[in-house]
Amino acid sequence: MVGAGLSGAVIGRCLAEAGHEIDVIDSRNHIGGNCQTRRDEETGVLVHVYGPHIFHTDDEEVWNYVNSFEPFKPYKNRVKTTARGQVFSLPINLHTINQFFGRTMRPDEARRFIQEEQADTSIEDPKTFEEQALRFVGRDLYEAFFKGYTLKQWGCHPSELPASILKRLPVRFNYDDNYFFHKFQGMPENGYTALIEKILDHPGITVQLETDFKQDMAAHYDHVFYSGPLDGFFDYELGRLGYRTLDFEEFRYDGDYQGCAVMNYGEEEVPFTRITEHKHFAPWECHEGSVCYREYSRACEPGDVPYYPIRLVKEKALLSDYVELAEKTAGVTFVGRLGTYRYLDMDVTIREALDTARGFIDRLERGEAPPAFFSAPV
Ligand SMILES: Cc1cc2nc3c(=O)[nH]c(=O)nc-3n(C[C@H](O)[C@H](O)[C@H](O)COP(=O)(O)OP(=O)(O)OC[C@H]3O[C@@H](n4cnc5c(N)ncnc54)[C@H](O)[C@@H]3O)c2cc1C
Numbered sequence: 067m068v069g070a071g072l073s074g075a076v077i078g079r080c081l082a083e084a085g086h087e088i089d090v091i092d093s094r095n096h097i098g099g100n101c102q103t104r105r106d107e108e109t110g111v112l113v114h115v116y117g118p119h120i121f122h123t124d125d126e127e128v129w130n131y132v133n134s135f136e137p138f139k140p141y142k143n144r145v146k147t148t149a150r151g152q153v154f155s156l157p158i159n160l161h162t163i164n165q166f167f168g169r170t171m172r173p174d175e176a177r178r179f180i181q182e183e184q185a186d187t188s189i190e191d192p193k194t195f196e197e198q199a200l201r202f203v204g205r206d207l208y209e210a211f212f213k214g215y216t217l218k219q220w221g222c223h224p225s226e227l228p229a230s231i232l233k234r235l236p237v238r239f240n241y242d243d244n245y246f247f248h249k250f251q252g253m254p255e256n257g258y259t260a261l262i263e264k265i266l267d268h269p270g271i272t273v274q275l276e277t278d279f280k281q282d283m284a285a286h287y288d289h290v291f292y293s294g295p296l297d298g299f300f301d302y303e304l305g306r307l308g309y310r311t312l313d314f315e316e317f318r319y320d321g322d323y324q325g326c327a328v329m330n331y332g333e334e335e336v337p338f339t340r341i342t343e344h345k346h347f348a349p350w351e352c353h354e355g356s357v358c359y360r361e362y363s364r365a366c367e368p369g370d371v372p373y374y375p376i377r378l379v380k381e382k383a384l385l386s387d388y389v390e391l392a393e394k395t396a397g398v399t400f401v402g403r404l405g406t407y408r409y410l411d412m413d414v415t416i417r418e419a420l421d422t423a424r425g426f427i428d429r430l431e432r433g434e435a436p437p438a439f440f441s442a443p444v
Contacts, residue, residue: 068279071402072101077423084423086270100371102114110353111355112347119258120245120347122413124250128417199232213332248413296406311363328343401418
């Protein structure tokens with residue numbers, strides 16, 4: 067199992083329970099992958115080391131699975147944004163609309179107002195992110211809440227991004243400011259590292275940290291599950307798949323810095339995209355001191371942590387070439403967000419990991435070779 071993140075831990079656990087012996091290796095000095103949480107020594111705050119992680123899902127099996135290892139506390143993600151010298155509520159809801167336009171509209175009035183006076187209905191078939199946003203919410207809301215944030219997050223103009231990024235109407239005509247729609251939402255009481263530590267805690271599993279996987283190591287194993295970067299497995303021989311990376315500028319504060327966990331900054335002139343104040347992710351805890359991250363997004367260079375796959379036309383072409391290469395490689399299954407070059411929420415990662423382990427066991431029983439991918443990357 068290459069990688070001690072959620073993918074490696076869940077697949078490893080399922081296979082260990084089925085009687086297999088599992089070696090988990092990770093090049094980092096900690097388990098948990100990008101979900102790692104660490105207790106800050108000075109303040110006692112639980113820090114989301116690679117950026118804020120909120121667990122949300124409609125998948126009851128996955129919800130029961132995580133809760134069987136670590137109790138989850140109720141947590142609702144309520145995001146704010148600073149724009150034009152004011153603080154607004156996100157996702158755009160009735161409060162945001164009324165505050166932004168200085169009105170007191172009821173839901174029906176606001177819907178009519180956006181559809182008839184704001185939305186650009188001359189755009190019949192939106193192709194780009196910008197057209198999609200103009201079509202849905204109009205120029206004023208687009209420029210205040212989407213344009214600058216998207217430019218900073220993706221490093222390109224919203225007119226160069228596909229409409230699919232902004233899938234459905236990003237507006238609510240009521241006062242619901244819960245960021246996610248899912249049925250189950252919460253935070254592991256003692257953090258994600260504690261959760262993943264418990265998943266890995268099985269006599270059939272050994273974990274080795276600070277160990278970099280190289281292709282020749284595969285010969286020591288019956289099978290390899292690889293949750294590292296797909297292009298990295300092949301030593302980038304066809305080129306590098308594009309990612310965005312993040313820089314976190316940590317600062318401390320005595321007290322409550324911003325009164326919420328996540329404050330976005332949508333304006334282009336502000337160089338960071340958001341500030342995370344970690345103690346608000348665990349409202350059941352009490353800490354005087356505070357640990358905050360200013361988050362900056364930029365193109366990923368060799369040696370940086372790959373965060374968000376870009377997946378535009380150029381990257382998808384290269385991805386297809388790597389998929390072809392992977393399918394010719396026997397004895398390895400590529401999994402997880404890096405192995406399949408997709409953005410995956412944690413619940414989807416776990417769902418795919420459970421299905422992968424079950425699919426693998428099933429193939430073994432039928433005497434068939436496991437495939438390179440149980441979840442298709444393209
Ligand atoms: C900024 C950010 C915020 C997010 N917020 C949320 C959220 O709020 N809610 C949500 O549901 N999801 C969120 N996610 C998604 C979540 O992080 C992923 O679902 C999860 O991390 C996927 O787990 P994984 O095991 O596939 O990958 P990873 O966590 O990346 O684990 C892969 C592991 O493989 C190791 N590795 C790589 N290459 C090698 C090698 N050659 N040798 C040895 N080890 C190697 C790495 O060190 C790493 O530990 C967020 C992601 C990001 C980037």
